[in-house]
Amino acid sequence: MENTKLVGIASQVRRDILRMVHAVSSGHPGGSLGCADFLTFLYFEKLRFDSNNFTMDGKNEDLFFLSNGHISPVWYSVLARSGYFQVAELATFRKISSRLQGHPSTDKKLPGIRMASGSLGQGLSVGIGAAITKKLNHDNHLVFTLHGDGELQEGQIWEAAMYAAANKVDNLIATIDYNGRQIDGDLDQVLALGNLSAKWEAFGWEVLEMDGHNFDAIRSVMENAISLTGKGKPIVIIMKTEMGQGVDFMMGTHKWHGSAPNDQQLESALSQLSESIGDY
């Protein structure tokens, strides 16, 4: 897909995110905005799926798992814009009886979601399990996961990292949203991750780095990552992003991790983002 088209879709996704969290005065816009470019690229250019015929088993499709479930707004928007469900349903986000729960869930049967997430640290293990089943089923499609950088403070991530490398789970591409911020402040202040690339390398992973806001860079690194699958090592992409990307007053701070804009802030934010394919 042309970059200009991707830029347009990502702008629309950012509008969706802001309008969703504003409508219920809750949710997590910061990380959602930061991952809008990546998820737009993944769903509109790379992932192989059939949004008209969603199945839980996802055989002969690529699978995506959102491990940092709190950035559900960006995922819901991209799923709707990819045809999994009507974009009008985005207006029900976090409201009573909605299929768009605060954190992603399967129990209300929203197409596109195969695992609940929200309690952090579980999605890499889930992705490994799904990737193993793909191999057992002789299905050569891939499994993608996305994680927050703060989420790497959970010990289970490193259990999973050790397992995937030791067992050559090489049909799995994990991406880390490395924005350097978490609820309580800068990641380095809360609990520094140290040398993140060296850690993953030491665990036996193929490590790539990527600018998460440049579609040429995303394309090139993702294609490289996919070319590295099937070679005996799991792959991790450390994706540099800016929390709140696309809205000037939401960038450069952790404050918008989990708070919604008021009416005036929403107006100011939307004025910075073009309505490319139409608001829901």
Add this chain to the structure above:
Amino acid sequence: MEIEILGNKDTRSGFGEGLAELGRTNANVVALCADLTGSLKMDAFLKENPERFFQIGIAEANMMCIAAGMTIGGKIPFTGTFANFSTGRVYDQIRQSIAYSQKNVKICASHAGLTLGEDGATHQTLEDIGMMRMLPNMTVIVPADFNQTKQATIAIADHQGPVYLRFGRPVMPIFIKPDALFVIGKADIIKEGHDVTIIACGHLVWKSIEAIKVLEERGISVELINMHTIKPLDEAAILRSVAKTKCVVTAEEHMINGGLGEAVSQVLARKMPVPQEFVGVNDTFGESGTPMELMTKYGIDTEDIINAALKALARKG
């Protein structure tokens, strides 16, 4: 009472035989273990199906979520580790990725309760039934002997949804026939009677059979229900029996808090209030000792069931 002893074996070996049979009959069954293959008796499955056996290492949280992920694409994962590490250690993983996500994972838990013995309280979970029955979508099964554990292991592969299967380490009498029908959620009436109902699960079913011999010598007619499925609970079997006997004893190798007894009392309080006595561990941790010493010291032995039955009868008036 004529209850024939068919042999003596541990329930975990029943799990091992059931899993091995599933390996031969159901190509979707996969097994995961956290460094306790021998203790869980998973060796036969491993030997016959190495490509479907996954050694996870000492990382139970990772194991539970890998199992959850493996269901996507149609596999039926059986996880194996001690009951303590199958529940409390990984409660959040089970809650979010298995129970809430409605994944078809079979959590198979050995060395449950006090009868794990000498390892002591760090390994003797007495809270697991309570934790697991509180989770929506979870089926909880505690089979009574070797044969029933084998039957239950085979049965849960055909049940769609998360299951917690609890069994143990000590060698105990086998009294359920190898060809007996096991139906999830349908209690076994081991013996009919009219004075008092004993509802038991796991190793306490055998202890109840021992208690009944003594009670019958005193002219007391006992009905014994093997409540192998704690959730969903066979309410009809409870109510049918209690309507006749008007008093009940529950017996389990678990805390009184949260266990089978509480589940039964919830049914009775709503539908048929009668005197109930609880045989179980009373809000305390266990300790090292032989299985039988521990059952005696912590009040879940034959004598405790006899005394509870007499008390329930006395309260009935």
